[in-house]
Amino acid sequence: MARDVQVTFDCADPAALAAFWAEALGAAVQAPPPGYASWDEALEAFGVPPERRNDASAVVDPDGRAPRLFFQRVPEGKQVKNRVHLDVRAAPGLSGEERMAALEAEAERLVALGARRLERHEPSPPLDAGHVVMADPEGNEFCLD
Known part of the structure; x- marks a missing residue:
């Protein structure tokens, strides 16, 4: 870039x-x-x-x-779902249950820091390796990927 x-x-x-x-x-x-x-x-x-x-x-x-x-x-609070979000690459190179276990461990660490866990998406080959959707302390969505 x-x-x-x-x-x-x-x-x-x-x-x-x-x-x-x-x-x-x-x-x-x-x-x-x-x-x-x-x-x-x-x-x-x-x-x-x-x-x-x-x-x-x-x-x-x-x-x-x-x-x-x-x-x-800013004076106003968050109103709707983000149109752009960060993907935090928490399990690069991992797949299957090993990948999901690494994502779950990172989700727990971030929850302890104030994040919220929103949902888990199971792997669905061939394109989706699975991910966890989270929200930061002010509700901004991001994914553990």
């Missing part, structure tokens, strides 16, 4: 949702600008009032391979 891509989530609590996705993906919440020990310190220096300091957050891949995930606060 010729251009960088950022995936943006509208949400109510950017810091909390960024923390969830950082843990879920083995990524990191984006560090504050150089010279600042924390985002709160940086935002204070930039003149951002306290009530606006959770307007946005981001998650980055420490290796720089995956797109940046950006979380922005």
Whole structure:
């Protein structure tokens, strides 16, 4: 792909949702600008009032391979099913029961972090290897694939 891509989530609590996705993906919440020990310190220096300091957050891949995930606060809640969603590749190279067991283990880990399990789709060869549909803490659907 010729251009960088950022995936943006509208949400109510950017810091909390960024923390969830950082843990879920083995990524990191984006560090504050150089010279600042924390985002709160940086935002204070930039003149951002306290009530606006959770307007946005981001998650980055420490290796720089995956797109940046950006979380922005919006006033309205989620209304309908996502038209675009993330597939978290939790069982690459696995098949059958071994694959489904790996997906179930990852689903349990993510539920402990605040996700909800929505449904399991059994493998149906030749094209579908099976997957688990989940929702993040704010209800955004994603698949464990």
